Amino acid sequence: MDKVKVTGLKKSYGSNEVLKGIDMEVQEGEVVCVIGPSGSGKSTFLRCLNLLEEISAGKVVVDDHDLSNKGADLNKIRENIGMVFQHFNLFPHMSVLKNITFAPVELKKQTPAEAEKQALQLLERVGLADKANAYPASLSGGQKQRVAIARALAMNPDIMLFDEPTSALDPEMVGEVLGVMQDLAREGMTMIIVTHEMGFAREVGSRVIFMDGGYIVEEGTPEEVFGNPKHERTISFLEKVL
Amino acid sequence: MRIQKKITGFMVLLLFFFSFVGSLVPSAHASDAKKTYVIGTDTTFAPFEFQDVNGDFVGIDIDLMKAIAKDQGFEVTIKSLGFNAALQALQSGNVDGVIAGMSITDERKQTFDFSDPYFDAGPTMGIKADNNTIKSYEDLRGKRVAVKTGTEGATFAASIKDKYGFTIATFDDSTQLVDDVKAGGSVAYFEDYPVLAYGVAQGNGMKTVTDKEAGGSYGFAVNKGKNQELLQMFNKGLANLKANGEYQKIRDKYLDETASAPKTKWEVITSSMPAFLKGMGWTLYYTIVSLFFAFIIGLIFGSMKVSHNKFLRGIATVFVDIFRGIPLLLLVSFVYFAIPQAFGFTMQVWLASIIALSLNAGAYVTEIIRGGIQSIDKGQMEAARSLGVPYGTAMRKIILPQAIKVMVPSFINQMVITLKDTSIMSVIGLVELMQSGKLVVARTYDTFTVYLVLAIMYLIVITILTKIADRLERRVSRG
Numbered sequence: 049m050d051k052v053k054v055t056g057l058k059k060s061y062g063s064n065e066v067l068k069g070i071d072m073e074v075q076e077g078e079v080v081c082v083i084g085p086s087g088s089g090k091s092t093f094l095r096c097l098n099l100l101e102e103i104s105a106g107k108v109v110v111d112d113h114d115l116s117n118k119g120a121d122l123n124k125i126r127e128n129i130g131m132v133f134q135h136f137n138l139f140p141h142m143s144v145l146k147n148i149t150f151a152p153v154e155l156k157k158q159t160p161a162e163a164e165k166q167a168l169q170l171l172e173r174v175g176l177a178d179k180a181n182a183y184p185a186s187l188s189g190g191q192k193q194r195v196a197i198a199r200a201l202a203m204n205p206d207i208m209l210f211d212e213p214t215s216a217l218d219p220e221m222v223g224e225v226l227g228v229m230q231d232l233a234r235e236g237m238t239m240i241i242v243t244h245e246m247g248f249a250r251e252v253g254s255r256v257i258f259m260d261g262g263y264i265v266e267e268g269t270p271e272e273v274f275g276n277p278k279h280e281r282t283i284s285f286l287e288k289v290l
Numbered sequence: 291m292r293i294q295k296k297i298t299g300f301m302v303l304l305l306f307f308f309s310f311v312g313s314l315v316p317s318a319h320a321s322d323a324k325k326t327y328v329i330g331t332d333t334t335f336a337p338f339e340f341q342d343v344n345g346d347f348v349g350i351d352i353d354l355m356k357a358i359a360k361d362q363g364f365e366v367t368i369k370s371l372g373f374n375a376a377l378q379a380l381q382s383g384n385v386d387g388v389i390a391g392m393s394i395t396d397e398r399k400q401t402f403d404f405s406d407p408y409f410d411a412g413p414t415m416g417i418k419a420d421n422n423t424i425k426s427y428e429d430l431r432g433k434r435v436a437v438k439t440g441t442e443g444a445t446f447a448a449s450i451k452d453k454y455g456f457t458i459a460t461f462d463d464s465t466q467l468v469d470d471v472k473a474g475g476s477v478a479y480f481e482d483y484p485v486l487a488y489g490v491a492q493g494n495g496m497k498t499v500t501d502k503e504a505g506g507s508y509g510f511a512v513n514k515g516k517n518q519e520l521l522q523m524f525n526k527g528l529a530n531l532k533a534n535g536e537y538q539k540i541r542d543k544y545l546d547e548t549a550s551a552p553k554t555k556w557e558v559i560t561s562s563m564p565a566f567l568k569g570m571g572w573t574l575y576y577t578i579v580s581l582f583f584a585f586i587i588g589l590i591f592g593s594m595k596v597s598h599n600k601f602l603r604g605i606a607t608v609f610v611d612i613f614r615g616i617p618l619l620l621l622v623s624f625v626y627f628a629i630p631q632a633f634g635f636t637m638q639v640w641l642a643s644i645i646a647l648s649l650n651a652g653a654y655v656t657e658i659i660r661g662g663i664q665s666i667d668k669g670q671m672e673a674a675r676s677l678g679v680p681y682g683t684a685m686r687k688i689i690l691p692q693a694i695k696v697m698v699p700s701f702i703n704q705m706v707i708t709l710k711d712t713s714i715m716s717v718i719g720l721v722e723l724m725q726s727g728k729l730v731v732a733r734t735y736d737t738f739t740v741y742l743v744l745a746i747m748y749l750i751v752i753t754i755l756t757k758i759a760d761r762l763e764r765r766v767s768r769g
Contacts, residue, residue: 100672141692200676
């Protein structure tokens with residue numbers, strides 16, 4: 049079954065068309081890495097998958113729910129789609145624990161006690177059990193991003209979206225975040241990752257999508273895209289970044 | 291949780307304030323064997339009606355009215371409404387008569403029936419007490435005199451200015467005439483006799499060297515054709531009081547120079563302090579009430595300003611532009627004078643003041659709230675929405691708690707501004723600190739002392755409030 053099915057997706061800001069017709073599917077358990085030059089529309093594409101950006105045309109179906117349908121219960125659908133942002137976007141006025149338990153408790157998914165128990169397990173999983181009562185301001189970038197992943201996982205989503213999760217990190221902290229993501233992939237989470245980490249895409253991705261100029265230019269397994277790119281633009285992009 | 295408790299506490303406080311105000315509104319006539327008449331009067335027209343050091347209304351009009359009532363065996367309830375409001379109330383039957391240092395004119399006789407004149411006014415010249423060069427109008431040649439706009443004194447001065455060759459400066463307020471002469475801008479001033487004589491009696495540093503000119507007389511008025519028995523009792527009582535010397539006693543009490551020695555600055559301060567403290571209480575009360583409504587207004591229009599709906603944003607923008615763009619003085623004049631006149635209703639002074647202050651501060655609070663919300667990184671809203679949290683919840687639990695920290699310094703600033711702005715309401719006669727000061731100035735003519743004391747009082751209260759707010763701010767930002 050398709051977890052995500054996108055057909056004819058277009059997105060414009062005024063007269064500026066950023067996405068010019070995207071078609072793709074994601075199967076359960078797939079780890080799809082989206083690569084491409086900046087301005088290619090890959091972040092916008094990702095943000096259309098949980099409708100943080102309104103869609104100009106086309107269709108986005110997640111878990112059989114049509115997000116592009118006006119009547120769709122977006123809040124309900126979003127509960128199932130975790131998202132991790134480039135700049136973490138942790139809630140600065142809440143402790144790490146509260147950041148993680150906020151949504152499940154607020155949306156009555158769990159009792160405060162249950163949520164806390166799960167939050168501590170998640171923190172254990174991302175290696176930050178000792179930071180439960182710390183505030184975001186006291187954490188390093190890598191720690192913040194791991195908390196942000198734990199926060200997204202607290203809603204028990206079946207899909208995780210990552211929007212350049214390591215781009216804002218100092219180089220020495222990239223590894224700890226990618227490690228957590230790799231663990232998630234191994235556990236079978238369906239993931240769509242916009243990234244500049246080519247090594248990670250090659251190693252962890254089950255599929256790689258190359259976007260440029262608002263289109264998907266090329267897609268395939270990491271071996272195909274990195275080892276034997278067919279399209280000219282893919283070749284020139286990879287030459288620059290590898 | 292703690293914040294909720296605080297809000298509840300605040301609401302209780304507010305309710306308390308409202309009930310307090312409610313209890314101040316005079317209740318309907320007390321039923322009594324004697325007939326009770328309701329008499330309207332002006333707020334401040336010394337020596338005819340003004341507040342004494344205890345905040346009680348006294349003056350020639352008040353004392354005379356009470357003495358006549360006693361002589362003729364009826365009861366009076368005196369309502370201090372302001373001159374124009376008193377006449378409106380008389381026409382609409384809300385009061386039975388008006389005594390307000392009102393000149394008897396042919397024009398007014400069309401609408402009202404007047405009693406026998408109870409006081410001959412007439413313009414009089416005043417000069418500095420230590421001025422020995424001016425002995426008659428002849429000595430004014432080439433000099434400047436001060437007059438108050440719309441008075442008989444102004445008309446009289448204009449009629450003789452060419453003959454004696456002086457120029458005229460026009461002011462709005464009796465105390466300004468005295469101040470101008472004191473400062474040397476003018477050498478003399480023309481003012482209605484009782485007002486001038488009262489000032490001199492209070493030791494305002496002026497004196498008279500010429501006789502009172504012939505002029506208008508003051509009368510007590512009832513609505514044309516109505517309350518004739520009251521008018522007759524007034525005339526009879528007035529005649530009795532004149533015959534038995536009581537009338538002269540009342541006049542002397544307010545106008546005889548020897549009756550009251552000039553007060554020292556310290557006496558002025560100590561005797562006015564109770565009135566000032568009361569005034570400060572009212573200033574704080576109007577500040578709190580107006581800010582409360584401004585906050586509600588700000589929350590409503592502030593949320594509209596950050597909404598995605600163009601129409602709502604437009605309404606909020608128009609609201610802010612209008613009430614931020616109109617000077618507060620003009621706004622309150624609209625609310626108190628212009629709108630009620632155009633639509634034929636009367637407006638309470640306190641209500642007009644609260645409306646004007648709330649709308650004005652509300653426009654600024656709207657902008658403070660909008661600015662606070664928009665200063666929060668939009669990633670915060672996106673993170674909350676991506677978790678499935680609805681917009682309203684995200685706004686309340688994620689955005690606002692952060693935005694409030696940004697807003698607090700601006701709120702403190704607005705509180706200080708609104709507190710100072712209450713003083714503007716003194717133009718419509720709202721009793722607050724500034725107005726309390728004006729009333730004392732009208733009585734004592736000691737402008738410098740009074741306004742210095744007011745300035746110090748404003749400074750002290752604002753400094754205390756700012757310190758408290760700073761502490762609160764530090765606690766808020768600590769979380």
